Amino acid sequence: MSEEKIPYEQSDLYRIRHSAAHVMAEAVLEHFPEAKLAIGPPIADGFYYDFDLGQDENGKPKTFSPEDLEQIEATMKKLLKKNAKFEQSSKTVAEAQEFFADAPYKLELIAELAAGKVDENGNPISEPVTEVGIYQHRNFVDLCRGPHVGFTKQVKANAVKILRSSGAYWRGDENREQLQRIYGTAWHNRVELDEYLKRLEEAKKRDHRKLGKELDLFSAAPEVGGGLILWHPKGGLVRHLAEEFCKNEHLANGYDLVYTPHIGRSTLWETSGHLTWYRDDMYAAIQIDEEEYFLKPMNCPFHIMIYKEKMHSYRDLPLRMAEWGTVYRYERSGVLHGLMRVRGFTQDDAHLFCRQDQMPEEIDRALNFCLHILRSFGMDKFHAYLSTRDEKKSAGDAERWEAPTEALRAALERAGLDYDIDEGGAAFYGPKIDLKMIDALGREWQLSTIQFDFNLPERFDMTYIGQDGEAHRPYMIHRALLGSMERFMGVLIEHYAGAFPLWLAPVQVVMVPITDRHIPYAEKVAEELRAAGLRVDVDVSSERMNKKIRNAQLQKIPYMLVVGDKEEENDTVAVRTRNNENRGAVPLADFLAQAATLITTKALEL
Numbered sequence: 001m002s003e004e005k006i007p008y009e010q011s012d013l014y015r016i017r018h019s020a021a022h023v024m025a026e027a028v029l030e031h032f033p034e035a036k037l038a039i040g041p042p043i044a045d046g047f048y049y050d051f052d053l054g055q056d057e058n059g060k061p062k063t064f065s066p067e068d069l070e071q072i073e074a075t076m077k078k079l080l081k082k083n084a085k086f087e088q089s090s091k092t093v094a095e096a097q098e099f100f101a102d103a104p105y106k107l108e109l110i111a112e113l114a115a116g117k118v119d120e121n122g123n124p125i126s127e128p129v130t131e132v133g134i135y136q137h138r139n140f141v142d143l144c145r146g147p148h149v150g151f152t153k154q155v156k157a158n159a160v161k162i163l164r165s166s167g168a169y170w171r172g173d174e175n176r177e178q179l180q181r182i183y184g185t186a187w188h189n190r191v192e193l194d195e196y197l198k199r200l201e202e203a204k205k206r207d208h209r210k211l212g213k214e215l216d217l218f219s220a221a222p223e224v225g226g227g228l229i230l231w232h233p234k235g236g237l238v239r240h241l242a243e244e245f246c247k248n249e250h251l252a253n254g255y256d257l258v259y260t261p262h263i264g265r266s267t268l269w270e271t272s273g274h275l276t277w278y279r280d281d282m283y284a285a286i287q288i289d290e291e292e293y294f295l296k297p298m299n300c301p302f303h304i305m306i307y308k309e310k311m312h313s314y315r316d317l318p319l320r321m322a323e324w325g326t327v328y329r330y331e332r333s334g335v336l337h338g339l340m341r342v343r344g345f346t347q348d349d350a351h352l353f354c355r356q357d358q359m360p361e362e363i364d365r366a367l368n369f370c371l372h373i374l375r376s377f378g379m380d381k382f383h384a385y386l387s388t389r390d391e392k393k394s395a396g397d398a399e400r401w402e403a404p405t406e407a408l409r410a411a412l413e414r415a416g417l418d419y420d421i422d423e424g425g426a427a428f429y430g431p432k433i434d435l436k437m438i439d440a441l442g443r444e445w446q447l448s449t450i451q452f453d454f455n456l457p458e459r460f461d462m463t464y465i466g467q468d469g470e471a472h473r474p475y476m477i478h479r480a481l482l483g484s485m486e487r488f489m490g491v492l493i494e495h496y497a498g499a500f501p502l503w504l505a506p507v508q509v510v511m512v513p514i515t516d517r518h519i520p521y522a523e524k525v526a527e528e529l530r531a532a533g534l535r536v537d538v539d540v541s542s543e544r545m546n547k548k549i550r551n552a553q554l555q556k557i558p559y560m561l562v563v564g565d566k567e568e569e570n571d572t573v574a575v576r577t578r579n580n581e582n583r584g585a586v587p588l589a590d591f592l593a594q595a596a597t598l599i600t601t602k603a604l605e606l
């Protein structure tokens with residue numbers, strides 16, 4: 001099921017977008033001749049370029065106005081049509097330094113290229129260069145390794161659009177210069193561009209930060225700190241329902257649930273190696289008495305300590321230890337994003353400990369369990385990635401990697417999943433599977449990981465006594481299915497545009513009495529529904545019926561039950577849905593029975 005695909009970097013679209021970035025920078029220089037160029041790479045669905053426009057009279061960085069962007073786009077289109085050839089050449093480091101003498105950001109990049117640190121786009125490289133790449137069209141010259149299209153005309157002026165501008169720190173470092181970034185998009189043709197803009201519009205409507213506010217699900221208060229999430233009652237309820245379901249499934253599938261602390265002694269993190277290779281992602285030490293403690297960035301060392309509390313025989317394995325463990329990892333403030341990039345989050349984390357002969361079955365079980373859980377949330381399109389051994393990072397270990405890598409590959413095949421192999425993409429400690437969910441808009445979201453670890457069992461000297469009476473090392477597998485609850489909730493909100501399936505909806509039914517006279521009957525029905533386990537509100541506001549229905553629909557509440565004289569007389573409810581369906585009067589008992597079925601089957605439809 002693995003298929004060969006052209007990497008984005010080698011695709012037409014990559015060349016089109018990179019070329020569009022150059023022409024956009026050319027257009028910016030026409031309007032702002034004093035602008036200094038930083039970097040301008042293609043990105044997923046588009047490109048950007050960063051500029052330093054200098055400072056205004058108050059010493060603040062100058063920015064682009066919406067009118068500026070309109071003019072730049074118009075100029076850019078004109079320049080694309082006025083055909084010019086992209087010419088490639090190279091310069092020695094010294095020549096390039098002389099040529100770019102007035103371009104401070106380019107000079108910094110040249111110095112780092114020469115030192116073997118980063119490439120022209122600011123990405124890490126492994127070896128110093130003696131010659132740097134140059135691309136020129138007309139008078140526009142850039143430090144660049146390409147690739148580009150042959151001529152500017154190959155970027156269709158009607159398939160290009162400037163989207164927005166925003167501030168961006170040079171090299172993503174908030175202590176460095178603040179630059180102005182212009183984002184644009186470019187496609188093969190007008191139709192593709194229009195489709196993309198439509199998707200963008202739809203994505204904006206589904207933005208979990210916007211919906212989180214409108215539906216009163218969560219917030220992040222500056223007083224609390226960036227990337228630290230406050231779950232409001234409704235969001236908290238959805239999360240609770242998701243966790244409750246998952247925990248019960250774990251228990252039913254041979255997992256043990258454990259709880260471990262939020263901090264641990266520095267010696268623990270020394271043994272685990274986190275203080276050596278993960279220190280930059282951890283927060284500063286906490287002094288307690290004479291000892292240093294650290295907030296946990298991962299749960300693994302604690303689970304290993306539970307394992308090590310007693311001797312294990314081969315008969316005890318496999319062990320599956322699960323925890324909804326809240327971890328804290330440093331993220332730069334500039335990259336924090338709603339629920340997707342946060343500083344504190346709860347993983348649905350588990351560690352599997354098993355013998356070699358149990359490994360293939362454990363991997364199969366983990367992957368199938370993962371798919372079962374995700375499908376229960378209505379997610380049914382996936383794309384998997386298998387990351388294999390990097391010879392440089394794990395020299396001499398080839399044999400040890402073979403069986404686990406094969407187990408992962410075989411499990412993907414047996415599950416019938418579409419997957420790509422990320423050759424050499426594994427961490428130094430073991431191969432892994434990443435599973436991405438493809439959402440309603442076709443976007444991929446990284447959720448699940450199943451990751452082998454050859455390192456921690458060694459560092460903690462984990463053993464079990466085999467059938468031969470000797471001590472053996474168990475296999476250790478980290479796995480998270482939803483990944484982080486915060487991120488998963490963000491994905492869920494965007495996937496459903498806030499209209500959760502009935503079983504997850506924080507409020508499932510709103511009673512809509514037609515007049516105040518009908519409130520007692522509405523309350524009585526609400527009580528009956530609540531007694532049957534439904535989450536029900538009664539709208540006793542003085543709004544008119546249509547407004548009440550509209551309000552409930554905006555809150556994405558699945559059902560509105562309208563009640564008036566007729567309904568009261570016949571013991572019925574008039575059913576309306578958030579999709580604006582009017583199902584007319586239904587006996588209350590029928591509505592209840594139908595709702596109960598939809599909830600137990602986790603149905604997506606109402």
Ligand SMILES: [Zn+2]
Nearest residue numbers: 142144145146
């Ligand atoms: Zn370039």
Ligand SMILES: [Zn+2]
Nearest residue numbers: 298299300478
């Ligand atoms: Zn782990």
